[in-house]
Amino acid sequence: MARPKDRHPQTAEGDWYVDTLCIGCDASRQVAPGLIRTDDRGRSVFAHQPGNAEELEMAWRALLVCPTRSVGNEMLSRPYPAKYPHDLGDGVFRLGHNARSSFGAHSYLVARDAGNLMIDSPRWTREVYGPLEDMGGISDILLSHSDDVADAERYADRFGARVWMHSSDSEGTPFATDLLTGREPFKIRDDTLAWPVPGHTEGSVLYFVDEHLLFSGDSLAWNPHRGELIAFREACWYSWSEQRRSLAEVAASGPRFDRLFCGHGWSHDSTGESFHTLLGSLVAKMAE
Numbered sequence: 587m588a589r590p591k592d593r594h595p596q597t598a599e600g601d602w603y604v605d606t607l608c609i610g611c612d613a614s615r616q617v618a619p620g621l622i623r624t625d626d627r628g629r630s631v632f633a634h635q636p637g638n639a640e641e642l643e644m645a646w647r648a649l650l651v652c653p654t655r656s657v658g659n660e661m662l663s664r665p666y667p668a669k670y671p672h673d674l675g676d677g678v679f680r681l682g683h684n685a686r687s688s689f690g691a692h693s694y695l696v697a698r699d700a701g702n703l704m705i706d707s708p709r710w711t712r713e714v715y716g717p718l719e720d721m722g723g724i725s726d727i728l729l730s731h732s733d734d735v736a737d738a739e740r741y742a743d744r745f746g747a748r749v750w751m752h753s754s755d756s757e758g759t760p761f762a763t764d765l766l767t768g769r770e771p772f773k774i775r776d777d778t779l780a781w782p783v784p785g786h787t788e789g790s791v792l793y794f795v796d797e798h799l800l801f802s803g804d805s806l807a808w809n810p811h812r813g814e815l816i817a818f819r820e821a822c823w824y825s826w827s828e829q830r831r832s833l834a835e836v837a838a839s840g841p842r843f844d845r846l847f848c849g850h851g852w853s854h855d856s857t858g859e860s861f862h863t864l865l866g867s868l869v870a871k872m873a874e
């Protein structure tokens with residue numbers, strides 16, 4: 587739970603607050619845009635108190651997504667209401683409960699008759715595995731790269747799920763059952779395509795579902811302020827030139843996605859044509 591004694595001095599006056607243990611991962615701002623803002627050091631604070639039912643929902647989602655449990659309400663105690671999995675449409679759900687070990691990366695569930703997919707992992711909690719049991723469990727865990735594994739092993743054990751990952755990132759993940767190799771796209775099943783994109787890490791992978799939903803891990807994200815696709819040069823652990831080459835290949839021959847779901851960074855919906863143009867622009871900029 588958040589710590590009232592560590593309440594951030596810049597968070598808006600009122601019951602909802604953020605404490606100073608926030609690591610500035612951006613997750614709470616992404617689920618509560620406008621309600622939560624950054625301070626001058628990149629940490630989160632409430633811009634104002636929730637003023638209507640929609641903002642109250644956002645505040646709860648921020649509380650439950652925060653990996654350091656830095657979002658709180660001085661008047662409330664557990665049990666908290668269930669706000670995840672959060673239905674994002676197309677059978678995609680944000681799982682919330684982001685893990686500190688993955689620096690607050692988002693994870694997702696894709697609910698399908700062929701078997702539910704978990705993309706990257708939240709922290710291990712009944713608040714996730716309980717609802718997942720009600721939704722039919724998970725058949726496959728798709729890991730985008732080594733940073734965002736979190737508690738995937740416990741979810742795999744619980745549900746008997748296969749775990750997919752690229753061999754170049756798998757050293758710390760001995761429980762992965764299916765290792766991808768090389769740069770060639772690989773069809774995991776009829777509706778799911780794994781596309782290796784070495785760059786952010788050597789074994790980073792994009793996952794396309796139903797040809798138009800893209801789960802990008804930390805290889806690609808949306809910048810809502812500039813209205814463009816971005817890659818994280820300051821957080822590129824393997825090779826920026828390889829990341830550019832990888833994204834150029836996606837732009838040249840990848841599926842035309844219209845929904846982007848990120849590990850870190852902002853997710854976004856657009857048209858396939860628009861994203862295709864923006865991806866081309868990003869690749870050109872990455873050469874500068």
Ligand SMILES: [Fe+2]
Nearest residue numbers: 731733734804
């Ligand atoms: Fe990462």
